[in-house]
Structure formats: C-alpha cells, structure tokens
Amino acid sequence: MLRIKDPKKSRTFYEKQLGMQFLTRFDFPSLAFSLYFYASTEQKIPNDHLSQAETAKWLWNVQCPTLELTYNWGTEKDSEFHYHNGNEDPKGFVHVTFVVNDVKETVEELQSQGVPVIQHPSHSEIGKCAYVSDPDGYWIQLVSGERKTGYLYSNTKSVDDVKSSPVLAETMLRIKDPAVSKEFYEKGLGMNFLGHLEIPSSRSTVYYYGYANSSSNEIYSMINKFKTYQWTIPRMALQYLWDSESDSFLSYHNGNSEPKGFGHIGLTVDDIYGACYRIQKAGYKIIRKPGPFQDVGEIAFVSDPDGYWIELIQRSSLRSPKSAL
Template identity: 35%
Template sequence: MLRITDPAASLAFYRDKMGMTLMNKLQFPEYDFDLYFLSSHPEPYSHEVGSDDANKYLWSYPHPTLELTHNYNSPPSHSGNGDGDGFGHIAFHVDDVYATTEELLSNDVDFKKKPDEGNMKGLAFAYDPDKYWVEIVKRSPGHSLKLPKNLSQTMLRIKDPEKSIPFYESLGLTVLLSKHFPQWNFSLYFLGCLDPSEHFPSDGTDEEKSNFVNSRHDPVLELTHNHGTEGDASFEYKNGNEAGGQGFGHVGFLVDDVDLAVDDLKRKGYIMKKEPGEGTMKGLAFAFDPDGYAVEIIKRGGYDDKGTPYYFEK
C-alpha cells in the first residue's frame, strides 16, 4: 500500500502510462479516506468499479494488487529512500527498458535513473506523481506474458535475512532467487507466492531461477540486505508509518482464516499490531515483520455476500 496525494494524477500514471487496470475503488468518507486497487490484469476487465461484483472479484483475486490510499486531509509526507528508510520501490517488467523509458519520457514522466546511468546498466527508475521510485526491468526472453508492462516487485530493506525470510515463508512465500554483490556490500532476496501451475526450477542454476523470476506474471517481494546491519543492535529501518514520514504503508496477504493465520504467527513468536477484533475495522489483522513493517492479514472471499473482508464497529 502506498499513500497518494492526488488520485487523478496517480491513476493517470499507473493506469494510463503503466497499463494497470483499476479493479475497484472503496470510499470511506466518514473516515476521510478512499482506497484504489489496481492490477496488471492479463485479460479484459468486465466488472464495474464500485459494484458488488467488483468487490467480490477483488477479494478473491488470486494475483497481487497495488493498493493506493488517498487520505483526504493528510497527504503522504515521504516517498522513501531517505536516510534510514526501509521502503525502496515498486517495479514493472517490460520487453525493452530503453523503448519504455523513451515512451514514458514522451508522456512527461520524470526519471531518477535512465538505463545507461549509474553502476547498474540496462534498468531504469521513474518517478510516480508522489516521487515514489518505479523500477523498469527487462523481462527474460521466451516469456509468455501478454501485457506490455506488468507489476513485478515491491522492494523493502531488511536488517537480517535470517529473521525476515522465515517470517515471510510462514505466510506462504518461497525464496525464488538470491543475488549477492559483495563489491557493493548488499544482497537481494526475491520471494514469491507460487501457483501450483508454475514450474519453479528449485534445483536449477541461478540463471534459470533469474529467468523464472523475470518471466512470471506475478510480482515478487524483493528484500534488500545491506551487509553489516544485522550485527548492529541499535540499527533499525523506518517502516513508512512514522509521523512525518508516511508514504509506504504495508504489504498484505489474503488468507482463508484470519484467526488461524494470526494464531500461527503468534505461536512462532511474531508480534501483532492489530488483532482481528481490535479497532474500528474488524475482521482483519496487522502483524509486524522483524523490521517493524506492517503486514496486513485479510480474509479471502470476505465475510458477506458482497465479499467484504472487514466490517466496522465503533
């Protein structure tokens, strides 16, 4: 989830320029916020935004979405990538990074990094309207993807992979690929929810695993470990929800039973930010991952005939 300032500007970027589909909009005027859910939807979308059908489809959708939150009276105050920030970027896969960069430049998109700039050649970073970084990455050859662009990752910085990876594995993610850059003192871990139809080369080479990650439709969670932070007891990343530094909000998981998922996390020693029965919005939960990022646990399919996975009680 990313907080945004201007829904019209953000939709123009993610829907019109990055090719995403607006799946649904949820409005909560009594609480001064609206939610927008977008996806790299592979087929034509037939549900009317705001309808019960769109709501039911959203909360049973088997692929990740990008959630944009518009708080009426408190725009985001930070886009990440400052000193100590944990959230880094989201990313899209494309066939040709150079052509996509030129296309976006011609549509008045600003860039932090063009493909031939910096140490890492061949990838780019655009700015969205709130100055969040949006990485543009080349797909692997031989892919079967139909969309010109597809949402491909969310990147978070972590202090200790030996703690963070087991947490996300407990929520159903699998480490698909790891990359280590000792010359620059960092490592990358790419985790994803594998569909039974996918053929992940678990015993394959790093090249085969990289080709798998860079040719799949669904995005991965990229965890970036800057070497040495794990040994510093006082070190911690900002999680995006601090006063004066709000931008990135959380990642989320759909589960069949929220209570069982929460009990499992607590049994493994993880701390909850919000239990399902706490707060105004009932039926969903938030856990803290080992770095203090908020992780939403939400019911797949919802609690009612509209598919709504939460309900309000004061």
C-alpha cells in the same frame, strides 16, 4: 500499499502513462479516506451497480498482483504536504518493479509525457533496468524481461501486451538481518524462498520470496536457474546490506510513523483467524487482531522483524473465528 497526495495525478500516471488497469475504489466517509486498486489483468471487472461489499469479495479473489493506493481526503489542497519515499533518511521501502518488453522505449515514452527519470536505462545484475518517479516521489523500477505464463500471472495480459501494459512483479524492502527475516517470511507467512542475488559492488544481497504454485522440484529449479525464472512469480525482494545485523543502532523505517509513505504489503488468506493464531504462536506481533473492517471484509495486520506491516485479508466471505487470539 502506498499513500498518495492527489488521486487524479496518481491515476494519470498509473493508468494512462504506465498502462495499468483501474480495478475499483473503496470510499470510507467516516474515516475520510479512499483506496484505489490497479493491476495488469484481463479479468472481468465488476459493474458499477455492485455494492462496495460485493466488489470487495470479488477483489480479494483476483489472482494477480494488485497495487493499492491510499488517499486521505484533502491532502492535495495542501501545497506543503508530501509523502516520504523511503529512499531518503529514514530509509525503509525501496521500490516497486514492473516488467516491460523494452526498458529504453518505455522510459523514452514516459519521459516525453513529463515523468521524472531517476536513472536512465543501464545494465545491472538483474539485466537492463531504469528508475522513474511516480507523482509522490516513490521509485518505480522498470526491467526488461519475458514474463512467463502460469502461476499467479495466468490471468494477466499476454506477454505481447507487456510493452503497453507493464506488469507489477516485485516490491523491495530493506532488512537488517536476513536470517531473522527468513524465519518470518518462510515459517510465519509460509512463503517460498525463490533465490538470492549478491551484489558485491554495493556490498548487498537481495533475497526473493513469493508463493510458488509448484512442486518443490520446480522451486529448486527456479533457485538454480534464477535469472531464467526471476519474473515468473510475483515476489517480495528483501535488500540486505552486508553486516547490518551487527549494527545495534540500525533500524529501518516502516512508513507508518512520521514521515509517512509506504504503508504495507497485503496478502489474501483462506483462514485469517488460523493464520493469525499461527503467526502469534510463532512469536510474531499482531498489530490488529482479525475482524471486520467497514464493509470490505475481514482484515488483520502483523509486523515483520523490521517493523513493516503485513496486511492479511480474508479471501472469501466473512467467517466466524476459529481460533481466539
């Protein structure tokens, strides 16, 4: 989730310029904010006659990565107001990544429409990539790559449509200690380790995690042929600067204290009460205990070792608690 200042400008960028599909909007008048959801998908969008609660049940079962934008009402009226992109001090969030067929053509088209280019296309350890800025200054990484069919992308647009509709593939966060993060994401959240990429020029390593809908042999194959399979599964990328775990003064900014910007990673689960029970039993912090939120279902928030918020969302209809926290 990213906080945005002006939903009209953000919608122009993500929907009209970047080519994502608008899924739905949730409004919370008592709290004076709205949520906007985008994805690259051909799944049927509910009609406007559904209630917000019914739409939420549909949304939490969408089988593709979605981008959530939070708009706090009235911020667009304040000329001095802005959000923190995470790439200036205090650092934390890095970028979201979209896969496109041709980075150069995509950047040229976006630039012709007035989108700021942070870094023009160049070759890197992950292939050809570039960076542009969204209206709030968040970094958007564009990479060239053939998106494989299957896994969680099975319901997204065909590979031939990637050029006109970039596919959300990755969210990158900075981490202090990869061993501690590994314990949380693998054992706490049950993610699969998908591979890592060492970048000696910046003295850093990027670790990749996601939910692989495959056998252990296939996951092993992905790790050993990482560049071939790197865009197969939507994933989290954790950027580690070498020896940072030895710096007792270093900490990363989670975006939920001032200056605000990045909000959280959202995951849908089958049993939110059981998931929170296991996470808490493993020694991790529960920020918000599971329970109903307004009319959109049951949610909870947990914290990863660097303080980033992870939202857990009950995938199906409301359930009764199975485990007390």
